[in-house]
Amino acid sequence: MILETERLWLRPRTMDDLDDCFAMDCQPGVTDFVKGPWADADEHRGFISDRIRMDYGKGLGYWSLFAKTAPDRFIGWVLLIPEDAKGPEIEIGWRLKPESWGRGYATEAAKTLLCHGFDNVKLPGMVACIDHRNAGSIAVARKIGMVRRNEVANDVLYAMTADEFAASIVT
Structure with a gap:
């Protein structure tokens, strides 16, 4: 399912997006606050490939982001998957190329995914489980209406229930 915002196209991620x-992920700062196999290129590519191929369930998965002004240029992705690909909680997340930071794209795409979910x-x-040092992602979680619920080790858990979402639309 392709999703659309005022400035973005969100389409399901495919193997064509692997290299992007x-x-x-290899750009400075992108994975600083995210656990993963980033140090080994083969493991890193395998991780991305596995995540692309995985079936997360109806209406869930990763969406690649493209600005409508440059529809062939990948700018990042958003996800709606079982937390850490295992669950049972459903996680919303985002990752963008550094040149796309600070433009509101993550917030815009995440709001659309929140509504879809x-x-x-x-x-x-x-x-959304976010490293406490990741001010950018914490700001996105707050802007889309998620509420800080808990902190464990270095991670801060932001959450939103369907009732909270419905109430936020009414007010």
Whole structure:
């Protein structure tokens, strides 16, 4: 399912996006606060490939982001998947190329995915587990209406229930 915002196209991520995802992850600052196999190129590519091929369930997965002004240029991705690909919580997340930071793209795409998750998939809630040092992602979580629920080690858990989402639309 292709999703659209005022400035972005969000389309399901495919193997055609592997090189763009890998190149983005290798840019300074992109994976600083994210656990993963980033140090070994083969493991890193395998991780991305596995995530692309995985079936997360109806209406869930990764969406690659493209600005409408440059529809062939990958700028990042958003996700709506079982937390850490295992669950049971459903996680919302985002990752963008550094040249796309600070333009509101992550917030715009995440809001669209939030609406998709609650309106179309009928999720009871979503979480975002963010390293406490990642000020940019924390700001996105707050801007889309998620509420800080807990902190464990270096991670801060932001969450939103379907009821909270519905109330935020009314107010």
